[in-house]
Amino acid sequence: MSSPPPQTSPVNTNINGSAGKAAPAADPRRAKLEADKRAKRLRRQVGQAIADYQMIEGGDRVMVCLSGGKDSYTMLDMLLALREAAPVDFELFAVNLDQKQPGFPEHVLPEYLRERGVPFHILEQDTYSVVQRVLPEGKTQCGLCSRLRRGALYRYAHENGYNKIALGHHLDDIVETLFLNLFHGGRMAAMPPKLKSNDGRNVVIRPLAYCRQADTQAYSEEQGFPIIPCTLCGSQPNLQRVTIRRMLQDWDRTQPDRVYKIFRAIQHVAPSQLADRELFDFAGLRVDGEAGEADPWLDAPEPDTGPAPGVIPLRPV
Numbered sequence: 001m002s003s004p005p006p007q008t009s010p011v012n013t014n015i016n017g018s019a020g021k022a023a024p025a026a027d028p029r030r031a032k033l034e035a036d037k038r039a040k041r042l043r044r045q046v047g048q049a050i051a052d053y054q055m056i057e058g059g060d061r062v063m064v065c066l067s068g069g070k071d072s073y074t075m076l077d078m079l080l081a082l083r084e085a086a087p088v089d090f091e092l093f094a095v096n097l098d099q100k101q102p103g104f105p106e107h108v109l110p111e112y113l114r115e116r117g118v119p120f121h122i123l124e125q126d127t128y129s130v131v132q133r134v135l136p137e138g139k140t141q142c143g144l145c146s147r148l149r150r151g152a153l154y155r156y157a158h159e160n161g162y163n164k165i166a167l168g169h170h171l172d173d174i175v176e177t178l179f180l181n182l183f184h185g186g187r188m189a190a191m192p193p194k195l196k197s198n199d200g201r202n203v204v205i206r207p208l209a210y211c212r213q214a215d216t217q218a219y220s221e222e223q224g225f226p227i228i229p230c231t232l233c234g235s236q237p238n239l240q241r242v243t244i245r246r247m248l249q250d251w252d253r254t255q256p257d258r259v260y261k262i263f264r265a266i267q268h269v270a271p272s273q274l275a276d277r278e279l280f281d282f283a284g285l286r287v288d289g290e291a292g293e294a295d296p297w298l299d300a301p302e303p304d305t306g307p308a309p310g311v312i313p314l315r316p317v
């Protein structure tokens with residue numbers, strides 16, 4: 001699949017705390033121009049992420065997980081557009097898990113997918129009752145709910161021969177997860193753009209890994225996707241994640257390129273500059289006359305090398 005060149009020009013992405021409400025169309029022509037630029041940017045970023053991590057190859061059977069939220073609709077839309085232009089053939093199949101939450105509008109996704117001509121399956125599993133039964137009232141349910149959902153989707157993919165599972169997590173989700181693990185898990189780990197599941201039966205891909213949430217939000221509004229809210233269950237959001245999201249939103253207001261730089265850091269890890277003995281052989285370091293690596297305590301930091309391929313800062317760096 002071809003890799004569109006990285007864009008380095010300024011973009012007018014909405015980065016305020018509302019996390020991407022589409023800009024009011026005071027001037028319809030300008031709004032249309034912005035919408036077109038956003039759509040192109042999203043397509044380019046998705047194409048670049050797919051190419052960089054070799055997410056999709058010819059002959060792949062890709063199961064697209066569609067929750068009915070803005071990100072999964074955007075992902076499906078992007079993948080459909082990319083497939084049209086891709087030099088290789090791959091299959092796209094949408095799957096939604098109906099978790100039996102009260103008030104879940106069962107007709108919405110089938111109607112949308114039929115209209116778009118996308119083959120799909122609605123998987124029914126009452127994870128809602130399980131979560132309600134197992135967790136005490138008032139406790140955040142999202143962790144268990146997500147694990148049950150993931151299990152059901154992974155199983156379906158395996159049983160039906162889908163070798164890739166596409167999830168709609170974006171760059172903001174990846175950076176949020178890094179801080180969740182850092183602040184609350186004592187681990188430096190984020191959410192990879194591509195990963196093999198624990199049991200080795202599935203490869204998960206995240207085609208929106210280079211996309212900002214503000215863009216998926218605005219794109220979703222512009223496209224008029226029939227959104228199904230993820231609050232039908234009545235669960236309280238995970239407060240730790242909410243706090244981190246607010247932190248990122250504050251940074252977007254005051255330091256517009258910071259979140260992007262953090263993501264870039266996730267792409268450029270220096271094991272010898274950390275302290276993980278499993279990642280780097282500190283015990284084996286010997287004087288051998290060869291040049292060693294720069295010590296940040298003694299040496300000046302390396303110059304900023306500019307944007308990583310395909311990752312677009314909210315403002316020019």
Ligand code: SF4
Pocket residue numbers: 141142143145146230231232233234235
């Ligand atoms: S908000 Fe409800 S449906 Fe969504 S992940 Fe949390 S518990 Fe599950």
